[in-house]
Amino acid sequence: MKALADVHVHNFLSSCCRDRTATAENYIKRYAELGVKVLGFANHTWDDRVAGNNEWYHKQNLNFEMQIKSQLPADRLGIKVLIGAETEFCGMTKTLGMSAEGAKELDFLLIPHSHVHMKNFVIPDIPEVLAARKKIKNKLMEALGVSEGKAKEMASRLNQKELEPFFEGERTDYPKYVADFLVQSFEDLMFHPELEKILKVVPVSIAHPFQPCGDGAISEEIISHISDETFHRLFKMAAERKIGLEINPYCNLPHRLNYYKIAIEEGCKFTLGSDTHTIQGAEKIAEAEPALEALGLTEENLMDFIRI
Ligand SMILES: [Zn+2]
Ligand SMILES: [Zn+2]
Numbered sequence: 001m002k003a004l005a006d007v008h009v010h011n012f013l014s015s016c017c018r019d020r021t022a023t024a025e026n027y028i029k030r031y032a033e034l035g036v037k038v039l040g041f042a043n044h045t046w047d048d049r050v051a052g053n054n055e056w057y058h059k060q061n062l063n064f065e066m067q068i069k070s071q072l073p074a075d076r077l078g079i080k081v082l083i084g085a086e087t088e089f090c091g092m093t094k095t096l097g098m099s100a101e102g103a104k105e106l107d108f109l110l111i112p113h114s115h116v117h118m119k120n121f122v123i124p125d126i127p128e129v130l131a132a133r134k135k136i137k138n139k140l141m142e143a144l145g146v147s148e149g150k151a152k153e154m155a156s157r158l159n160q161k162e163l164e165p166f167f168e169g170e171r172t173d174y175p176k177y178v179a180d181f182l183v184q185s186f187e188d189l190m191f192h193p194e195l196e197k198i199l200k201v202v203p204v205s206i207a208h209p210f211q212p213c214g215d216g217a218i219s220e221e222i223i224s225h226i227s228d229e230t231f232h233r234l235f236k237m238a239a240e241r242k243i244g245l246e247i248n249p250y251c252n253l254p255h256r257l258n259y260y261k262i263a264i265e266e267g268c269k270f271t272l273g274s275d276t277h278t279i280q281g282a283e284k285i286a287e288a289e290p291a292l293e294a295l296g297l298t299e300e301n302l303m304d305f306i307r308i
Pocket of ligand 2: 008010086207275
């Protein structure tokens with residue numbers, strides 16, 4: 001099956017988009033050239049009705065992101081253009097960055113549960129990291145005479161890899177830690193009370209499900225800690241709620257195809273998304289096609305809103 005839709009597209013209204021030519025108009029032109037029929041913009045968005053955003057999401061609020069509606073050209077070149085959003089689910093606090101009221105402004109909503117690169121916002125740092133930072137903070141205060149606030153800020157800049165030499169005691173099995181988090185956050189999202197209301201307003205799909213951002217290199221090891229039985233249980237919940245799962249250019253790996261097969265067995269529907277942040281990256285949506293083939297998917301397996 002050809003990938004004729006891409007509903008995970010970031011334009012310059014997303015802070016992590018570095019392509020200043022990434023306007024709605026240029027994307028429409030590029031997707032028309034590529035023969036894509038359905039284009040969905042899904043910029044990172046936090047709805048200010050929900051407390052608990054971080055600095056990064058502060059600017060990327062719903063009002064700011066909805067500017068895109070006024071930036072669409074009159075001529076869509078025959079493409080069905082949808083305005084959606086990629087919001088956030090902070091598993092560690094069970095905070096969903098979108099309300100049902102806010103979702104009324106959208107054609108669809110993508111929710112990620114796997115932005116595990118956002119430490120201490122989406123997922124807590126492992127205990128060794130927290131302990132090492134505390135130790136370094138104290139050393140900085142002692143050695144440099146800086147204030148506690150300043151020392152804390154300096155220590156917070158060090159990442160897990162940089163802090164490893166300072167780890168003491170028992171080590172956390174990090175791949176298992178992330179796996180357990182992904183399972184728990186997926187399940188907590190399914191039972192989130194606001195999600196039930198959102199589903200009455202817009203179609204919802206899970207962005208890059210079980211694809212841990214920033215931990216791609218150890219993704220296979222992470223997934224090996226999640227049993228098929230667990231995937232069956234979780235994807236049954238998604239299917240019952242009519243929540244879709246995203247298929248993207250990174251699905252065509254044995255450990256990922258395995259859980260997508262389980263999702264098909266449980267009756268899940270799917271969306272297609274490249275997660276591109278550049279005009280050049282739009283062509284990557286075709287790289288989802290081998291996974292579509294391997295999984296034997298047809299139009300019937302896709303969520304209605306991404307069909308032509
Ligand atoms: Zn994402
Ligand atoms: Zn994205």
